[in-house]
Amino acid sequence: MIGLFVFLSIYMAQINLFNTSDLSILKNRKQLKLFLIKTAVAYNRPILSLNIIFCDDEYILSINNGFLAHDYYTDIITFDLSDSIADPIQGELYISTERVKDNARIHHQLYNKELHRVVFHGLLHLLGYKDKTPTESLKMKEMEDLLLAHYFSI
Numbered sequence: 001m002i003g004l005f006v007f008l009s010i011y012m013a014q015i016n017l018f019n020t021s022d023l024s025i026l027k028n029r030k031q032l033k034l035f036l037i038k039t040a041v042a043y044n045r046p047i048l049s050l051n052i053i054f055c056d057d058e059y060i061l062s063i064n065n066g067f068l069a070h071d072y073y074t075d076i077i078t079f080d081l082s083d084s085i086a087d088p089i090q091g092e093l094y095i096s097t098e099r100v101k102d103n104a105r106i107h108h109q110l111y112n113k114e115l116h117r118v119v120f121h122g123l124l125h126l127l128g129y130k131d132k133t134p135t136e137s138l139k140m141k142e143m144e145d146l147l148l149a150h151y152f153s154i
Contacts, residue, residue: 013037013047020055025097025115032116035151036123040089043127048088049081050126052095052119060096075099076118078125085128093122113148120147 015033019025026032040047057073065071067079073096081090095118104114124143125131131140 018053049090052093057098078122
């Protein structure tokens with residue numbers, strides 16, 4: 001029965017990747033999509049629709065200003081468009097590739113690994129994880145590390 005649920009989740013899930021800049025970002029898109037789908041299913045929250053939009057700093061700043069009334073750059077903004085946490089995931093992840101590059105350099109990480117960390121961070125938000133308090137941030141980081149280790153061991 002679980003196998004059928006995973007199969008249907010993979011078949012039904014719609015994950016779209018968009019890029020507003022000229023960068024060629026992800027090489028293994030199918031692998032990433034499948035990993036996101038399987039991860040969501042493992043948390044009992046399958047993906048119905050997920051748009052991941054890779055953009056530059058100015059684009060994400062305009063979203064931060066317009067929707068969240070924040071006047072600063074960030075690496076990711078996550079919008080959960082689902083009606084409730086019990087429903088399948090419908091969401092959007094806006095990711096500033098410029099912020100990701102800077103963060104990779106600051107934290108001495110490979111760009112590709114940092115980019116995946118941010119994608120997984122957005123998925124974790126959609127799965128209900130928060131990062132407003134130090135305790136929540138620590139748990140979020142642990143989960144990001146776990147997903148990164150699992151993804152890159154495939």
